[in-house]
Amino acid sequence: MIWNSLVALAFVAPSHALIRFGCSQLVVNRIDPLVNPGEAPSPHMHQIIGGNSLNVSMFPENHDLAKLSTCTTCQPADDFSNYWTATLYFRARNGTYKRVPQKGNVGFEGQKGGMTVYYMQNQLADYQQKAQVKAFQPGFRMLVGDASATTKAQADKYPQLTYTCLQDMNTRFPETKDFPKKPCPAGIMVNVRFPTCWDGVNLDSPDHMAHMAYPVSGTFESQGPCPTTHPVRMPQVLYEVIFETKAFNAAADWPEDSSQPFRWSFGDEKGFGNHGDYVFGWKDDALQKIMDEACYVNCKTMRTQTIDQMNSCSVDSFVNEDVGDNNWLASIPGQPM
Template sequence: MLWSSFIAFALFAPSHALIRFGCSQLVVDRLDPLVNPGLAPSPHLHQIIGGNSFNTSMLPENHDPPTLSTCTTCQPSDDFSNYWTAALYFRAKNGTFKRVPQKGNSGFEGSNGGMTVYYMQNQLADYAQKAKVTAFKPGFRMLIGNPMANTKADANKYPQLTYTCLQDMGTRYPETKNFPTKPCPAGIMTNVRFPTCWDGKNLDSPDHISHMSYPASGNFESQGPCPSTHPVRMPQLMYEVIFETKAFNNKEDWPTDGSQPFVWSFGDGTGYGSHGDYVFGWKDDSLQKIMDEACYVNCKSMKTQTMAAMNACAVKNRVNEDIGDRDWIPEIPGAPALHLKAADGTV
């Protein structure tokens, strides 16, 4: 489905709660306060968006984003949550690397990198959006995906983590589990969809995943029921991250063995290790009010700020290192072991 068709339909569709908004880049840094709290540098590089209270250690007992943040890079001015994904690199034939920048999605072209965030009651194509959902609670956090995954079987444990090779900014299909194998004219989009069933008790878990679950049967899109162990239906949180590949689309710069040249900052060249992290930080009950409102994308109860204000919010890097934004670097920060796909498709 083309995004232009989605917008056209949305203008005339029944209005119920679904929000889509842009967020500018807060910082690109080797920090991960969810998985590696207090560790600087963390094992691999991330691009972070959201509230400027993001720091090395964000333990829930002493970190309340709406209280500690003074600005946010996200369009909703009440959203001080933090959202992050790994950084992406292009590997040249000589073995050097350069970071692939992010760019704004359709409607957010003026943003400084970042990503697009969705909160949905039902699947994106369901314009009714009538399902009742319980918004995330203060202190809630989660991740989805596994950076150690390097086979399709591993990746299939997380069925809603995919890639789209953008022919233009309206392309949304097909989706693949591995990196695109051909140059993508408008960039590579990673789609990160989180589980939607909560155990109703724990705001986090040791692996940051177990307190959440996929539906017991079917999936979120088919309105599958939540399992008895995780009975509380929550919004579908989704990221769209667009990597601007135009500087790396010359096929002559790609490997001659038929493999593709992109590598995640944790060393994965297959794409199967895609993952995303989330720390909730909406002010008061603002997210629940939006989810309870009859609205579609443009919700009256969602206070917004200008693109200039989003772009102006930033934090300084805690880790001082060359991440390959300007010059080619000999290795990815942290020097992770590379998991590259061979010409025959094996890992």
């Protein structure tokens, strides 16, 4: 199992850092400070983790989240970044919907929803982490994926956005570009991997993507070179979001034609619209110090807090509506009936 391998590899001295940590839920709400700043409600629902300076706008001039936040839902005590994805819904045979909750990953079973975040120089299983990277800066933000994608060809433009049907909590393969087509015993893992090559100038771009790029050949995992237009190598940010599907896995609850019943909060029933958002908010140079340390998962320069402290950080909802945690909804919030 890959996580057991990670634990074993952690005892071998690496060259640079790879970190893995849990983040509890900050809020589930219909806001999108990156794509739809100032809109409440925004077009679709998101689940958001990180620092409590989160607000509806988060315009670039209000960029130093570490100075604006008083707590964070993430394990690193110096990480006040905000990370988010869309929420997932289950559609019952009668056409009503309920939100699928998230759960903590291996090692973070006590956290309240949320997801797992990685920062790494090299591929996940490379314990040596030989590459050197430049940490993000205050004001940096990015998006990966296309919520409007409806075909595999469109989804393939973002090769590192995938799904894993968990047979148990250590399952990591195979990965698919669309939703699993059968019940997943331990849940559905959504994998969101961001591009790693920066143009070296812009902290953002109009589409929140153009300032970042994938390697010109090969992949991040194969250490493909960055394009000359985006020469600065950054850490790869990876989200693992585990949606707890056990309440929705009974065959009798699935559609009679055996089609899959899950929907993204923006209405996508195939899964090709998978996407994620990131707004950097580490305190001072804390992330760069960690990236420069020779460590694997457990890094001395990373100050941490307890799961209870993570779980205690939250913000009030910006939009007062039923998100479908307890009640079945006639439609997904923000979507047509």
